[in-house]
Amino acid sequence: MHYQAARKRGELPPAEAGAPARPTHRLSNVNREARTADCSLCGPGAAVRIRDDKRRPAECKRNHIRRKRDREFKQEYGISREEFRRRVAEQQGLCQICRIQPTFLCVDHDHRTGMVRGLLCTQCNFALGHLRDSPALALAAAEYLRLHGGGTAGAYVTSRQGRT
Known part of the structure; x- marks a missing residue:
């Protein structure tokens, strides 16, 4: 989703002063020659390809979405998605x-x-x-x-x- 267009349509609240327009990565182990880095938000071993336009790569975005869903599930139901899957298997x-x-x-x-x-x-x-x-x-x-x-x-x- 394009954040600025969504804000104009009223689907997102107005941006606060000084707030980034979109979520950012927390990069470490940056390799400028290979144009890759690790993202601590995406999880261990998630290599991120650094692009000139600074947008989040699709694979990193999927990891962020998955982790956000996992956090929301844990917050809502009090168990992790893995625990839920284990219980489903136990109950057949x-x-x-x-x-x-x-x-x-x-x-x-x-x-x-x-x-x-x-x-x-x-x-x-x-x-x-x-x-x-x-x-x-x-x-x-x-x-x-x-x-x-x-x-x-x-x-x-x-x-x-x-x-x-």
Whole structure:
């Protein structure tokens, strides 16, 4: 994205006085003959090709974007993307409650402590939220369904299993 054009369109806030127009690299081990350097923001061993126009090379930009997404994921959910992938593999891609394989899994956490409890499908995650994470409400809801012929849940879960 071209930063100045985006600012003119109102997609970005106005630049502060003295602030750089775009993010910069933190270069070390500069080799002027080979026109390469290491970027500490891109990670260890990420060689950056130095260009005359001083713009960020595409491979370095991809590394910055990936690392930013990783930081945001950790900030939002309290676990790293690697931990998320490990948990998905442990659960074999299935929701911990209904045991279906959804399109994607949600990170379920305790709203009081912020601790991650597990990975759930969207429906089960919403259900826990609507039950205010209360085991007593969940048991009351299960008893209500049992008393009023709520025996269709198995058929509904079975029909959802075809989705991946």
